[in-house]
Amino acid sequence: xxxxxxxxxxxxxxxxxxxxxxxxxxxxxxxxxxxxxxxxxxxxxxxxxxxxxxxxxxxxxxxxxxxxxxxxxxxxxxxxxxxxxxxxx
Amino acid sequence: xxxxxxxxxxxxxxxxxxxxxxxxxxxxxxxxxxxxxxxxxxxxxxxxxxxxxxxxxxxxxxxxxxxxxxxxxxxxxxxxxxxxxxxxxxxxxxxxxxxxxxxxxxxxxxxxxxxxxxxxxxxxxxxxxxxxxxxxxxxxxxxxxxxxxxxxxxxxxxxxxxxxxxxxxxxxxxxxxxxxxxxxxxxxxxxxxxxxxxxxxxxxxxxxxxxxxxxxxxxxxxxxxx
Numbered sequence: 001x002x003x004x005x006x007x008x009x010x011x012x013x014x015x016x017x018x019x020x021x022x023x024x025x026x027x028x029x030x031x032x033x034x035x036x037x038x039x040x041x042x043x044x045x046x047x048x049x050x051x052x053x054x055x056x057x058x059x060x061x062x063x064x065x066x067x068x069x070x071x072x073x074x075x076x077x078x079x080x081x082x083x084x085x086x087x088x089x
Numbered sequence: 090x091x092x093x094x095x096x097x098x099x100x101x102x103x104x105x106x107x108x109x110x111x112x113x114x115x116x117x118x119x120x121x122x123x124x125x126x127x128x129x130x131x132x133x134x135x136x137x138x139x140x141x142x143x144x145x146x147x148x149x150x151x152x153x154x155x156x157x158x159x160x161x162x163x164x165x166x167x168x169x170x171x172x173x174x175x176x177x178x179x180x181x182x183x184x185x186x187x188x189x190x191x192x193x194x195x196x197x198x199x200x201x202x203x204x205x206x207x208x209x210x211x212x213x214x215x216x217x218x219x220x221x222x223x224x225x226x227x228x229x230x231x232x233x234x235x236x237x238x239x240x241x242x243x244x245x246x247x248x249x250x251x252x253x254x255x256x257x258x259x260x261x262x263x264x265x266x267x268x269x270x271x272x273x274x275x276x277x278x279x280x281x282x283x284x285x286x287x288x289x290x291x292x293x294x295x296x297x298x299x300x301x302x303x304x305x306x307x308x309x310x311x312x313x314x315x
Contacts, residue, residue, distance in 0.1 A: 016156035
């Protein structure tokens with residue numbers, strides 16, 4: 001079957017050809033920067049925030065290391081020692 | 090802070106799945122496969138991007154669709170410099186919202202609707218037009234007398250069609266582009282503008298009539314179909 005001519009499609013093809021190649025470089029560099037920044041945030045932000053909290057006088061006792069802070073006795077079940085806790089056989 | 094950034098850059102470049110050269114080779118293969126119609130589709134590329142967070146997959150999507158998006162922007166905005174900025178903004182918007190893409194519709198449909206909305210918003214802001222399509226569209230008894238055949242527009246000379254489209258009101262131009270350039274169905278256009286199908290049919294009839302009037306005023310001495 002013969003395809004009908006469509007001036008709209010031809011016009012679209014003409015406009016498509018006018019896309020400047022430097023636009024890809026611009027967008028690509030922007031997306032790469034955003035991805036790298038996202039990774040930086042993901043990797044370092046939790047520890048950085050905790051450090052800031054400690055620097056301004058807060059305590060980091062809500063993190064996973066909370067049970068092992070100096071001066072704080074861990075729960076018997078989480079005893080970080082090879083010895084058997086009292087009462088456990 | 091700079092040191093932290095530098096370390097993170099090192100980490101990023103040392104990560105195996107982010108090393109550039111093999112990935113670009115893989116992507117080139119993917120592009121070739123996709124062009125032949127048997128490679129991974131858009132959804133698969135998006136899935137890979139979301140898993141690996143590698144912008145190269147996004148670059149591939151850009152290469153597939155940038156031309157079409159640019160054509161739509163230039164047709165709607167009528168200005169090349171504005172269209173460049175619009176393409177950039179649209180793709181950054183898409184990049185930031187890729188995780189929200191649901192595979193209920195195709196990626197191209199999603200991308201084109203973002204493009205249309207972005208351009209319509211830009212037109213509204215720049216020209217201070219509150220609505221592109223009037224609310225009285227499709228009113229009974231207000232039908233155009235003559236239905237201009239599709240062939241009149243479809244077979245118009247390319248440069249003349251471009252000129253006619255430039256002269257048309259934004260709403261009419263966009264609706265003709267949706268219908269004849271993107272082959273959107275009346276239902277899809279109606280859904281997009283939140284109007285009834287009969288209202289959209291009426292709007293298309295009026296837009297075609299306007300196109301004919303503009304053509305006649307510009308090229309009065311020449312026959313309409315060239």
